[in-house]
Amino acid sequence: MxxxxxxxxxxxxxxxxxxxxxxxxxxxxxxxxxxxxxxxxxxxxxxxxxxxxxxxxxxxxxxxxxxxxxxxxxxxxxxxxxxxxxxxxxxxxxxxxxxxxxxxxxxxxxxxxxxxxxxxxxxxxxxxxxxxxxxxxxxxxxxxxxxxxxxxxxxxxxxxxxxxxxxxxxxxxxxxxxxxxxxxxxxxxxxxxxxxxxxxxxxxxxxxxxxxxxxxxxxxxxxxxxxxxxxxxxxxxxxxxGRELNLERKEATHELGEVALEVRGLSCGDLFDDVSFQIRRGEVVGFYGLVGAGRTAIAEAIFGLRTTDAGSIHLDGAEVSINSPEDAIKHGISLVPEDRKGQGLVLGMNCRDNMTLPQVDDLTAGPFVSDGAEVAIFDQYRDKLDIRTPGWRQLVGNLSGGNQQKIVIGKWLSMHPKVLILDEPTRGIDVGSKSEIHNLIRDLASHGYAVIVISSEMPEVLQVSDRIVAMFSGKVMREFTAEEVTEESLIQAISGITGDRVA
CATH class of the missing domain: 3.40.50.300 (P-loop containing nucleotide triphosphate hydrolases)
Structure with a gap:
């Protein structure tokens, strides 16, 4: 041969x-x-x-x-x-x-x-x-x-x-x-x-x-x-x-609103320590850091999946107590998890039922769930997010990665949250669907959502964020605006270097 x-x-x-x-x-x-x-x-x-x-x-x-x-x-x-x-x-x-x-x-x-x-x-x-x-x-x-x-x-x-x-x-x-x-x-x-x-x-x-x-x-x-x-x-x-992609960062064309979420001095064991930041309505804040920096753990704490040792969480200026995801959802916080198949979806269920799962109790008519209400929600967000599926009966496990991610996002948008946290929103998604998700993130911000994006991909964080929080070993090292951040300064920050100081 x-x-x-x-x-x-x-x-x-x-x-x-x-x-x-x-x-x-x-x-x-x-x-x-x-x-x-x-x-x-x-x-x-x-x-x-x-x-x-x-x-x-x-x-x-x-x-x-x-x-x-x-x-x-x-x-x-x-x-x-x-x-x-x-x-x-x-x-x-x-x-x-x-x-x-x-x-x-x-x-x-x-x-x-x-x-x-x-x-x-x-x-x-x-x-x-x-x-x-x-x-x-x-x-x-x-x-x-x-x-x-x-x-x-x-x-x-x-x-x-x-x-x-x-x-x-x-x-x-x-x-x-x-x-x-x-x-x-x-x-x-x-x-x-x-x-x-x-x-x-x-x-x-x-x-x-x-x-x-x-x-x-x-x-x-x-x-x-x-x-x-x-x-x-x-x-x-x-x-x-089959088409050209515009991968340039889309600048915000809207005024930012009041502070929607403020985290003060939040700590959780060895995972993260004394973390503080704010996010305003209409703003996208990116979290960037190496594996183990604490980004996902912070999101899980805000969503009530982790018990914190110290610190406080404030929504619209008022301190709130979040001890479970149910508490977070009631306060208007939603989390699109990193593992969409294991944590965000039930792969053996159809698209409609996945989309409406968190609000089934609110869609009941007597002892039964209202099929009409569920289908109406699915149809609304299928059109809004351009979810490509033959219909609501399609099993979520049969959809492409990009459309699965849109189902997870649609599920939480249908709850009308104040704060939407997206953890690795484009992991395992092709470049075309990735561009659609990025456009969606910017569009959500323009409609007043406060959006947190956690990503391991520097180009993604740079493209979608108005501000970037750089983390190292469970600590916030520095915050950057979109105008001042450079790849070099961001790499230094997530490596524990801020200016002349090494953490």
């Missing part, structure tokens, strides 16, 4: 679901030692294509070739046996089992009489973990690991075989910067061994850092392949969404 023969190729893949042609003749291939990005908006067909490759869906037309030999994939285990390994964004681990048992699940080494060879299992696992430079071992219970470390366990699974191709689906969504470095080192090592790597991500900076080529899907169709070194973000975005 010469160097230009793909290790893996999909040819003319067609997949149709009732009423939807999810894949329309898609062809795609990855070369040995290549990192090939697969990009597209949520709903473009990336996940369906990977499910066909993994044996979860049978294609209606087309074929899969490994080293140019046609093959059929009947299951993920069959795909792995063929040398095609998946590392999914959605974790599929058993919390009660050890790291070793998770990594070799279904393939545990055995001794005579079918007994598990525990020494071999733990020994082989620790060798793999050593290459990943992680701070846990083979015997660690997976449920005791952080989400980021659980992602590293998923990555370790790929290293148990000699793969021909490895597919990474949003692998850095839960990783810290140091863990990303380890991941990229693993990918480089796979390249050196001639493994083809398919890299699915919405993070442009990663795509341009580690990939060789970029293939783009839009509306279930193949739109082209570009050499990474010969293209730019604008061209990739145009192919993904």
């Amino acid at each position: 010469n160097a230009q023969t793909p290790v893996l190729r999909l040819e003319g893949i067609v997949k149709t679901f009732p009423g939807v042609r999810a894949l329309d003749g898609v062809s795609f291939g990855v070369l040995p030692g290549e990192v090939h990005a697969l990009m597209g908006e949520n709903g473009a067909g990336k996940s369906t294509l990977m499910k066909v490759l993994g044996g979860i869906h049978d294609p209606d037309e087309g074929q899969i070739l490994i080293d140019e030999e046609p093959t059929e994939m009947t299951s993920p285990m069959h795909a792995k046996a063929k040398g095609v390994v998946f590392i999914h964004q959605e974790l599929s681990l058993a919390d009660e089992l050890s790291v070793a048992e998770n990594i070799y699940l279904g393939e545990l080494p055995t001794k005579s009489l079918g007994r598990v060879d525990w020494d071999a299992l733990y020994g082989e696992t620790d060798k793999i973990l050593e290459t990943l430079n992680v701070g846990f071992n083979a015997r660690t219970r997976v449920g005791d690991l952080s989400i980021a470390n659980q992602q590293m366990v998923e990555i370790a699974r790929a290293l148990t075989v000699n793969p021909r191709a490895v597919i990474f689906d949003e692998p850095t969504a839960s990783l810290t910067d140091s863990e990303k470095v380890v991941l990229f080192d693993v990918i480089t090592d796979l390249q050196s061994k001639g493994v083809g790597v398919i890299y699915i991500s919405h993070r442009m900076e990663e795509i341009f850092k580690i990939t060789d080529r970029i293939s783009i899907l839009r509306d279930g169709q193949y739109r082209g392949t570009l050499n990474t070194k010969d293209t730019n973000e604008e061209e990739v975005t145009r192919l993904m969404i």
